[in-house]
Amino acid sequence: xxxxxxxxxxxxxxxxxxxxxxxxxxxxxxxxxxxxxxxxxxxxxxxxxxxxxxxxxxxxxxxxxxxxxxxxxxxxxxxxxxxxxxxxxxxxxxxxxxxxxxxxxxxxxxxxxxxxxxxxxxxxxxxxxxxxxxxxxxxxxxxxxxxxxxxxxxxxxxxxxxxxxxxxxxxxxxxxxxxxxxxxxxxxxxxxxxxxxxxxxxxxxxxxxxxxxxxxxxxxxxxxxxxxxxxxxxxxxxxxxxxxxxxxxxxxxxxxxxxxxxxxxxxxxxxxxxxxxxxxxxxxxxxxxxxxxxxxxxxxxxxxxxxxx
Amino acid sequence: xxxxxxxxxxxxxxxxxxxxxxxxxxxxxxxxxxxxxxxxxxxxxxxxxxxxxxxxxxxxxxxxxxxxxxxxxxxxxxxxxxxxxxxxxxxxxxxxxxxxxxxxxxxxxxxxxxxxxxxxxxxxxxxxxxxxxxxxxxxxxxxxxxxxxxxxxxxxxxxxxxxxxxxxxx
Numbered sequence: 001x002x003x004x005x006x007x008x009x010x011x012x013x014x015x016x017x018x019x020x021x022x023x024x025x026x027x028x029x030x031x032x033x034x035x036x037x038x039x040x041x042x043x044x045x046x047x048x049x050x051x052x053x054x055x056x057x058x059x060x061x062x063x064x065x066x067x068x069x070x071x072x073x074x075x076x077x078x079x080x081x082x083x084x085x086x087x088x089x090x091x092x093x094x095x096x097x098x099x100x101x102x103x104x105x106x107x108x109x110x111x112x113x114x115x116x117x118x119x120x121x122x123x124x125x126x127x128x129x130x131x132x133x134x135x136x137x138x139x140x141x142x143x144x145x146x147x148x149x150x151x152x153x154x155x156x157x158x159x160x161x162x163x164x165x166x167x168x169x170x171x172x173x174x175x176x177x178x179x180x181x182x183x184x185x186x187x188x189x190x191x192x193x194x195x196x197x198x199x200x201x202x203x204x205x206x207x208x209x210x211x212x213x214x215x216x217x218x219x220x221x222x223x224x225x226x227x228x229x230x231x232x233x234x235x236x237x238x239x240x241x242x243x244x245x246x247x248x249x250x251x252x253x254x255x256x257x258x259x260x261x262x263x264x265x266x267x268x269x270x271x272x273x274x275x276x277x278x279x280x281x282x283x284x285x286x287x288x289x290x291x292x293x294x295x296x297x298x299x300x301x302x303x304x305x306x307x308x309x
Numbered sequence: 310x311x312x313x314x315x316x317x318x319x320x321x322x323x324x325x326x327x328x329x330x331x332x333x334x335x336x337x338x339x340x341x342x343x344x345x346x347x348x349x350x351x352x353x354x355x356x357x358x359x360x361x362x363x364x365x366x367x368x369x370x371x372x373x374x375x376x377x378x379x380x381x382x383x384x385x386x387x388x389x390x391x392x393x394x395x396x397x398x399x400x401x402x403x404x405x406x407x408x409x410x411x412x413x414x415x416x417x418x419x420x421x422x423x424x425x426x427x428x429x430x431x432x433x434x435x436x437x438x439x440x441x442x443x444x445x446x447x448x449x450x451x452x453x454x455x456x457x458x459x460x461x462x463x464x465x466x467x468x469x470x471x472x473x474x475x476x477x478x479x
Contacts, residue, residue, distance in 0.1 A: 090443050111437035111465025115444040130435050132466055195469055198454055 005302045006117040006124045009133040010170060015177040018142060024297035025143050025290070027309050031067050032293035040308045041070030041299065047100035048074045049092070050127070051083070051107045056266060057127045057136065060291035061104050061299075068296055073100050090119045097121040102302050105129075123302035131166050137265060138170040140294040141224070144287040148261045149221050151178045157216045159185040160226035160246055160271060162192040167265045168226055169196055176203040183208045183216040187242045190228065213246065218255050223248070223281075225264045225271050243270060250275045263287050332366065334408050337384040344400040345370050348379035350475045351403075354395045355383065395428050397421045398450075398474050401459060421459065424449050429461060429470070430477045436466040446479070 010018070030036040046065045050058055062072050075081050075096070083092065089107065093116045096103055103120070105113050106127035113126035113133070128134040145151055156175065162168050162184055172192070175182060182205060184192050191209065200207055210216065217223065228246055233239035247270060248262060261283040264272060268284070276282055300306050343351055348367050357365055364384035370376030387407055388396075396403055397419045407415040427445045431438050438446045448461040453471045461470045470477065 088442050089437075107437075109435055109437045109440055110433060110467075111444070111463070112442075114465055115437045115442060129437075130466075195467075 004117075004120075004123060005304070006113075006120075006126075007135050007298055007302060008113045008117055008124070008126045010135040010138045011133070011173045013174065013177065018139070018174060018177060021139055021294070021297050021301060022143050022146055024300060024306060024309060025139075025293040026147075028293045028296040028300070032064070032289070032296055034067065037069075038067065039069035040305050041065060041068035041303070044070040044102075044303060045073050045100040046070060046299065047096045047103040047122075048072060049096065049103055049105045049107075050075070051078055051089075051105075051112075052128070054106050054127065056288055056291060057104075057106065057134075060288075061125075061127070061136075061295050063292050064295040064299055067292070068299065070299075089116060093119045093124070094121075102299065125298060125302060128166070131164060133170055134166050135170065136291070136295055136298055137167050138174050139298065140287065140291045141167070141171050141263065141265070142174055143294045144263055144283060144290045145222055145261075147290060148263075148283045148286060149259070151180075154178060154180040154222065155183070155220050156180055156222040156224060157183040157185050157213070157220045158224045158226075159213060161190045161228045161232065162186040162226075163190040164229070164232065165226045168192070168224075171224070172196055172200055176200055176205045179205070181206045181208075183210065183220060185210055185213050185216060185246075187211055187228075187245070190232065190242075211245070213248070213252065217252060217260075218257070221257065221260060223253075223256075223260065223262045225262060225268070227264075227267070227269055227271055247271055247273065248276055249273045250279065253279070253281055256281065332364075333411055334364065334366075334382050334384045335411055337363070337382065337386050337408050338388055339406040339408060339413075340381045340383075340388075340396065341378065341404045341406060342400075343379040343381065343396075343403045345377060345379055347399045347475075348381055350399055351379075351381055351396055353475075354392055354399075354478065355386070355388070357383070391428065393419055394422045394425055395478060398425070398429065398459065398461075398478075422450055424464075425461070428479060429474060430479050431463045431466060431468055432470045432477060433463065433466045433468040436463060436468065438463070438465055 031038045048058060065072055097120050102123045104125045104127045105116055108130050110130040110132035112129045113124055117124040126133055126135055158168050228243050230239050260281055262281045264284040266284060266288060300309060348369050363386055366382040368380045372378045388405060401421045403419045405417055406413050426447050429446060431446055438444045447464040451460050451462055453460040
């Protein structure tokens with residue numbers, strides 16, 4: 001019996017582990033866009049356990065499973081399940097383990113996916129645990145960079161909320177495996193936490209820190225924007241001023257490299273002007289699509305189907 | 310490793326200005342080289358409270374010219390491994406001496422464990438270990454790069470705890 005393969009965090013992934021999933025995703029892209037029909041997951045059931053709202057993660061996993069010929073078992077909303085009666089996550093996982101072949105879990109508490117994996121007899125995929133990890137987002141971000149730009153010798157700017165954004169934290173660790181040059185662009189109050197900056201320095205990653213996007217916009221290959229949340233600022237005037245300074249407009253990217261790509265995990269609010277959507281720089285909707293082949297690759301990996309692709 | 314408790318004051322002449330002046334114990338434990346000021350926390354870890362009936366002696370801020378350690382003697386009690394690990398978090402240089410029939414039968418330096426389970430509560434209120442789930446706390450024991458002091462990294466949420474660890478002991 002092969003060991004259980006959970007996907008909880010990519011923090012300790014090696015470059016080979018990342019490359020392996022990205023290569024699988026590339027092979028699955030024709031299936032993801034419906035060009036080729038696949039039945040490799042026929043008879044397999046994926047449980048969706050979303051304790052928090054989700055649009056892209058949930059739907060792209062559904063699409064991934066359906067396009068591979070598998071089926072979905074959705075727990076539904078927390079209010080309509082036994083959770084509302086006070087059932088623990090540990091018990092829910094033990095029950096779902098009897099019904100499905102793998103489960104994707106999104107939960108508001110940090111560490112929920114790791115704990116769930118310890119009570120599960122089926123593979124657990126972390127779909128986001130509070131402010132903790134969101135490994136499938138990290139993998140699809142890497143895949144987008146690979147497909148829309150390049151991972152070798154990458155010069156990337158990570159901009160917006162670098163303090164609370166779990167997407168950014170996980171991506172930093174992943175990019176460190178590719179020796180990327182990382183430019184951190186954020187207002188001072190939303191800088192990357194020291195512990196992560198220290199980890200990156202330990203991994204000998206070249207980091208620059210600024211609060212001005214214009215300092216780096218002309219030299220980067222990829223600009224990764226994130227949303228700044230209003231609730232992080234007690235003073236509404238301060239939020240307005242900070243969010244205005246972190247807004248990408250067509251004018252701002254005039255002198256960017258012609259093949260510079262802008263990414264965003266979505267949903268965006270006002271940090272990317274809609275005028276930018278029509279430029280060749282915009283890659284955020286492609287990024288959302290790439291979630292499908294990457295999640296297909298992840299499903300194949302955890303269910304031991306890699307050889308059937 | 311046998312020896313007497315002379316280092317802890319038994320055979321010193323009464324009134325010696327360097328004497329710790331604590332009565333020797335017959336059977337029990339001497340915890341020496343406790344970080345100054347931590348003795349009361351160590352007593353708390355050992356469950357020494359109003360209901361504790363064995364003899365306990367405490368000396369605080371003693372040894373050396375500046376009083377660079379605390380010492381505890383506790384009669385009729387040996388420490389569990391979990392208690393030793395917990396003391397290590399507060400006072401990594403402490404030593405534990407087991408006394409039997411007035412003799413030191415074992416003396417060992419406390420070793421800081423590489424990881425600890427179920428000893429400390431996570432500082433992050435949103436950590437899964439701070440919910441009603443059956444998840445025992447688990448930390449990797451590491452070092453704060455800047456302060457060179459002991460730090461705990463939660464295995465579940467990766468929060469790092471460096472200060473006031475005593476307040477989080479379960």
